Amino acid sequence: MTDLTLVERMPRAELERLQVARLRRQVARAAERVPLYHERLRGAGVTAGDIQSLGDLRHLPFTVKSDFRDTYPFGLLAVPMEEIVRIHASSGTTGKPTVVAYTRGDMDTWSEVMARTLMLGGVGRSDVLHNAYGYGLFTGGLGFHDGGERVGAAVIPISGGFTDRQLMALRDFGSTVLCCTPSYGLYLAEALEEAGIAPKDLRLRVGFFGAEPWTEGMRDALEARLNIVALNIYGLSEIIGPGVSCECPEKQGMHVAEDHFLPEVLDPQTFEPVPPGVTGELVFTTLTKEAMPLLRYRTRDLTTLVTEPCRCGRTLTRIGRITGRTDDMLIVRGVNVYPSQIEHALLQVPDLEPHYLLVLTRETALDTLEVRVEARSSVAEAGKEALAALGAVAKRKIYEVVGVTVEVTVVPPRSIERSVGKAQRVLDLRK
Ligand code: AMP
Ligand code: ZN
Numbered sequence: 557m558t559d560l561t562l563v564e565r566m567p568r569a570e571l572e573r574l575q576v577a578r579l580r581r582q583v584a585r586a587a588e589r590v591p592l593y594h595e596r597l598r599g600a601g602v603t604a605g606d607i608q609s610l611g612d613l614r615h616l617p618f619t620v621k622s623d624f625r626d627t628y629p630f631g632l633l634a635v636p637m638e639e640i641v642r643i644h645a646s647s648g649t650t651g652k653p654t655v656v657a658y659t660r661g662d663m664d665t666w667s668e669v670m671a672r673t674l675m676l677g678g679v680g681r682s683d684v685l686h687n688a689y690g691y692g693l694f695t696g697g698l699g700f701h702d703g704g705e706r707v708g709a710a711v712i713p714i715s716g717g718f719t720d721r722q723l724m725a726l727r728d729f730g731s732t733v734l735c736c737t738p739s740y741g742l743y744l745a746e747a748l749e750e751a752g753i754a755p756k757d758l759r760l761r762v763g764f765f766g767a768e769p770w771t772e773g774m775r776d777a778l779e780a781r782l783n784i785v786a787l788n789i790y791g792l793s794e795i796i797g798p799g800v801s802c803e804c805p806e807k808q809g810m811h812v813a814e815d816h817f818l819p820e821v822l823d824p825q826t827f828e829p830v831p832p833g834v835t836g837e838l839v840f841t842t843l844t845k846e847a848m849p850l851l852r853y854r855t856r857d858l859t860t861l862v863t864e865p866c867r868c869g870r871t872l873t874r875i876g877r878i879t880g881r882t883d884d885m886l887i888v889r890g891v892n893v894y895p896s897q898i899e900h901a902l903l904q905v906p907d908l909e910p911h912y913l914l915v916l917t918r919e920t921a922l923d924t925l926e927v928r929v930e931a932r933s934s935v936a937e938a939g940k941e942a943l944a945a946l947g948a949v950a951k952r953k954i955y956e957v958v959g960v961t962v963e964v965t966v967v968p969p970r971s972i973e974r975s976v977g978k979a980q981r982v983l984d985l986r987k
Contacts, residue, residue, distance in 0.1 A: 560672055563815045564870045571871060572610055575818060578843035580607045583616065586849045589634035592627060593617075593851060613820065613841065618827075619853045624648060624794070629655040632848050640847060645693045646793040647885075647892035647958065653693070656793045659846040663702070669799035669813040670703020676804045676811070677762040677787055679733050681708035684759075686726055688736035688744070689767070690890065691715040695797025696767055700735045703799065709733065716740060716890075719747050726758055734763040737890040738770035738778065738786075742921035745781040755783035764789045766798060768887040769878055775807075790878060794853055795840050801875055809862040809874030816844050819875060820852070821861045824882050832863040837882055838875065856883045886916065886982065888925045891960045895981045898927060901957035905950050907935045911972045918986040926963040927954065928972060936968040943967070 563571070584604035586593035596617040597603065606612060624632065625648050633640070641660050645653035658666065679685065685704040689696030697715055704711040714725050716736070722744060725731060734741060741763060748758075760782055766789035778786040790810050791800035800817050801810035812819050821836040822829055830836040838855045842848075858881060862874035886893045895914055902908050909930040917924050929950060935942050947964040954962050973980075 560668055561675060564672065564811070564872050566815075566871055568871055571814065574815060575843060576607065576609060578815075579610075579613070579818065579841065580604045582841070582843055582845070582849050583607060583851065585634055585846075586851055590632055590849070592623060592632065593849075596851075610818070613818070613852070614829075616841070616851050618839070619850050621649060621654065621794075621854075621856070624654040625652050628652050630657065632850075633657060634849055635659055635847050642698075644695045644698075644793055644797065646695070647894065647897065649894045649896050654793060656695075656797075657847045661844075661846045662796070662848075665816055665844055666699060666796050666799055667702040667706045669796065669816060670699055671706040672813065673764070673789060673799055673802040674700075674703050674707050674709070674733070676802050677733070677764065677785065678805075679704070679707055679709055679762070683707075683709040683732045684730050685709040685711045685733040685735060686714060686722075686729075686731035686760075687711055688714055688716055688722060688734070688740060689798075694890075695791070695793045696890070699791070699797040699799060700764070704733075704735075719744075723747060723751055723753060726760070727753055730759045732759050732761050734760055734782065734784065736763075736765065737767050738765040738774050739768065739889065739918075739921050739923060741765055741778050741782070741786075742774065745778065746921055749781070755781070758782075760784050762787065764802065766790055766802075767890045769880075771877075788877065790857075790875070792855060792857075794848075794850060794855075795842060796845070800840070804866065804868040804870060806867050808866065809876050811866070811870050811872040811874050814872050816842065818843055819861070819873065821859060821875070824858075830861075832861045835860050835879060838878075856881045856885065858882065884982065886914070886925075886984075888916070888923045888960050888962075891958070893925070893958055893960055897958045898954060898962075899981075901954045902927070902929055902950060904957070905946070905953050907932050907946055908950060908966070909969060911969075911974075912981065913972050914982045916982070916984045916986050923986060924963060925960065926965060928965045928967055930969050930972055931966045933969050935966075 587597045600617045640657045642658040648654045687700045691697035762785045787803040789802040791798040801812040818841040820839040824837045838857045857878045860876040912929040915926040943966040947966040951964045
């Protein structure tokens with residue numbers, strides 16, 4: 557096997573030459589094969605031939621989340637369906653999910669960047685990888701799975717849920733690597749403590765935590781309670797899924813797999829690049845994607861670029877922790893939730909009024925989302941049981957549309973405070 561990680565230590569000038577050549581090819585491919593890019597590049601007056609350096613990136617048009625919705629489901633594909641071997645999806649801003657697709661070549665890229673990610677934590681053939689990311693349309697589960705197999709680890713495709721089974725696998729199968737969201741990691745740590753299983757009874761040594769925002773405080777808790785090194789991993793379905801970036805053991809920012817995904821951090825108002833260390837919106841251009849090349853995709857995630865050399869010797873640039881978003885997306889138990897999606901679901905339930913408030917709390921390790929929504933007066937007059945029954949209907953509908961379990965409290969009309977001006981729809985009480 558060739559050394560997948562050689563590229564991670566390339567001199568910057570050499571890496572940039574590779575990036576420019578790939579960018580030129582990617583732009584040509586997008587212009588030729590994707591009508592949206594054909595139009596947009598023509599509008600911007602740019603052709604692949606104009607790309608001479610990374611500085612020319614700024615002339616390329618942006619791509620945004622709503623482009624997925626407007627071309628739903630497969631309008632951004634650059635290949636015929638015969639070449640697609642995998643389809644995933646994540647939440648969109650309304651009922652329609654963001655659909656992404658992969659060719660065989662894309663699957664190879666994905667498993668390569670995920671293998672490289674796992675190697676950042678020294679994962680290899682002698683490891684047992686407990687993969688508690690969700691399997692399914694979400695990219696987390698299968699992304700880690702393929703990377704784990706590629707490095708030769710023994711992958712346990714346990715997915716999320718069924719706590720007793722999680723504890724059994726962690727202990728009895730001798731798991732050395734834990735992969736899950738940070739909140740689920742803390743939840744598992746608590747469950748282990750409750751079951752009287754100490755970290756020394758386990759063989760865990762490293763964990764890869766991502767898919768939702770978390771803090772240094774949570775890292776300290778995960779490392780202490782599980783006796784592991786906890787690494788931050790960031791990715792998004794649109795770009796490939798997990799594998800876009802991950803920390804090395806220096807834990808000073810996440811190295812970006814820049815040979816495949818070109819990052820920019822831009823001022824969200826002016827769209828000009830911000831200097832290293834200054835917070836801006838993270839934007840990615842794919843360099844090698846076959847099925848769905850994306851030019852300057854605005855992630856809406858806020859972070860910084862870290863450009864100084866890393867002590868680990870990798871030359872790949874780094875991004876800091878994700879500190880927020882430029883839109884209203886919430887992440888609840890690893891699932892992306894837009895308030896507009898909840899509204900979309902609520903509007904499909906007769907007898908509800910479109911007045912609602914989303915209340916987020918974190919009692920133990922896991923988030924709870926409570927939806928408070930008003931009923932029509934006829935239901936309120938029918939009494940408490942009628943309200944509760946309506947709540948159950950709304951809960952099912954939200955699960956169907958958004959894929960997340962919430963608590964629904966149906967309240968009488970006019971009991972949710974009206975705001976003057978922009979409606980206050982979210983009350984985030986998580987610490
Ligand atoms: P998805 O496409 O469903 O995997 O969701 C991707 C989104 O999850 C990103 O745009 C981020 O908002 C969030 N996300 C993923 N990894 C992290 C992380 N390590 N820290 C903070 N947010 C993350
Ligand atoms: Zn490093």
